[in-house]
Amino acid sequence: MITVALKLAYLGTDFYGFQRQPDLRTVEGKLLKALQEVGSIDNIGRSNYSIAGRTDRGVHALGNVVSFRTEKMPIVNQINDILPQDIRILGSAQVPMGFKTRFAHRRHYRYVMYRVGERLDVGKMHEAAHIMEGTHNFINFSKRNERNPMRKVESVIVKPQNQALVVDVVGESFLWNMVRKMVAVLLSVGEGEFEVEEVKKFLDPQYKAFITPLPPESLILMDVVYKDVQFKGDEYARLRFLQTLNKECLNHQRIILATREMINELNED
Numbered sequence: 001m002i003t004v005a006l007k008l009a010y011l012g013t014d015f016y017g018f019q020r021q022p023d024l025r026t027v028e029g030k031l032l033k034a035l036q037e038v039g040s041i042d043n044i045g046r047s048n049y050s051i052a053g054r055t056d057r058g059v060h061a062l063g064n065v066v067s068f069r070t071e072k073m074p075i076v077n078q079i080n081d082i083l084p085q086d087i088r089i090l091g092s093a094q095v096p097m098g099f100k101t102r103f104a105h106r107r108h109y110r111y112v113m114y115r116v117g118e119r120l121d122v123g124k125m126h127e128a129a130h131i132m133e134g135t136h137n138f139i140n141f142s143k144r145n146e147r148n149p150m151r152k153v154e155s156v157i158v159k160p161q162n163q164a165l166v167v168d169v170v171g172e173s174f175l176w177n178m179v180r181k182m183v184a185v186l187l188s189v190g191e192g193e194f195e196v197e198e199v200k201k202f203l204d205p206q207y208k209a210f211i212t213p214l215p216p217e218s219l220i221l222m223d224v225v226y227k228d229v230q231f232k233g234d235e236y237a238r239l240r241f242l243q244t245l246n247k248e249c250l251n252h253q254r255i256i257l258a259t260r261e262m263i264n265e266l267n268e269d
Contacts, residue, residue, distance in 0.1 A: 003048070003099050004040075004074060005067040007091035007231045009241055010060065011248060013217070014086060017057040018064070027055075027087055031066065034082040040074040052101040052224040056177075058216035062090070063108070063223035067101050076234045086248075088241035091231035099229075106154065106225040107174060111167045111183045112218050115160065120190040122160060127196045128189040129156035129167075131203070132182055140202045140209045141182055142175035149175060149205070158186060168222075180213035187214070 010027050020029040028051070035041040041049065052065040076089050083089070133156055139149035153171040160166075167183050189196060201207045 001069050001071060002073065003067060003069050003095050003097050005065055005093045005095045005099065005101070005226075005229065005231070006074075006076075006089050007093075007233075008064045008066060009062045009088045009090050010064070011086040011245065012055065012058050012060045013248070015057065017059075018051070018053070018055045030084055030087055034079050035068070035074075037082055038074065038078050040070045040079070041068055050101045052104055053107070053221055055219075055221055056216045059219045059221065061221040064221050065101050065104075065224045065226075067095060067099055069097075076237060080237055080240070085240075085244045088237050088244075089234070090237050090241065091233040093229050093231045095226075095229055099226075101224075102173075103226075104172065104224045105227045106170060106172060106223075108222040108225075109169045109174070109179045110220045110222050111169070111179065111214065112161075112220070113165050113167075113183075113187070113214070115163055115165045120165065120187075121192065122158060122165070122190060124196050125158045125186045125190040128186050128199045129158050131196070131199045132156045132186075136203045137205045138175055138178055138203070139205045140207065140211060141178045141185075143177075144208075146175055151175060151178070156182065156186075177213045180216065180219060181211040184211055184214045 008027075008031070012027070014025065015027050016024040018027045020026050020032065032041065032044060032049075041047045047068040047070065049066065049068040055061060055064065073094060074092065076092055080089055133153050135150060135152040137149050138151050139146055142149065151171060151173060153169065155168070155170045157168045158165065159168070167186060169179050169182060185199060185202060188194060189199065202209050202211070
């Protein structure tokens with residue numbers, strides 16, 4: 001028996017999240033079905049199957065990771081041929097027997113949003129982002145009953161990108177909704193809702209704050225990195241997933257054009 005890790009990409013739009021749920025379309029449900037169909041997993045319980053991140057409904061990924069024990073190295077595109085087009089295995093690696101997906105060296109999330117005119121003060125957002133870096137108690141950025149809300153955030157980078165604003169958050173691990181709530185606070189600073197120094201109070205566990213997380217559809221799990229693990233990428237799988245993303249992008253552009261035309265027509269009345 002060997003232990004295998006797979007690098008997984010998916011478009012979260014049409015899934016009810018990653019984690020399998022009865023009678024619902026989930027990333028994990030489709031993946032496990034494909035792994036069982038090709039014979040890579042016989043019994044899920046005995047395979048030591050584990051995942052790096054249970055992303056929420058609507059969240060996308062380019063680098064989530066699953067691992068399991070199996071008889072031989074799986075053929076990536078044999079599995080991809082069974083998977084729906086909005087899920088792709090992009091790479092694989094044989095890992096040590098005691099490998100644990102949850103003990104990642106680094107996780108990288110990216111949140112992408114439209115810049116609303118020029119009213120965002122990106123400079124202040126940069127300042128607020130630096131306050132969030134380091135080891136802090138992030139209880140206000142998740143559920144109040146978190147057993148261990150201490151997290152180390154390696155970097156928070158805010159950068160304009162054409163008409164969009166991109167926020168890259170890198171750390172070892174994150175709490176539920178933590179990244180989306182962090183970006184929500186940064187956005188509030190950029191819009192002038194409160195000052196940069198006020199961000200510090202959100203990191204004080206004695207201060208109870210209610211932060212509404214930003215929508216999940218703009219969040220991407222970009223990568224999960226492990227020490228001494230090098231994934232062998234599959235170029236064919238990458239190109240196939242790129243085709244799927246381009247098709248999805250074109251569909252959304254058509255919808256945007258149609259809705260803009262409807263808005264213009266109604267505004268003329």
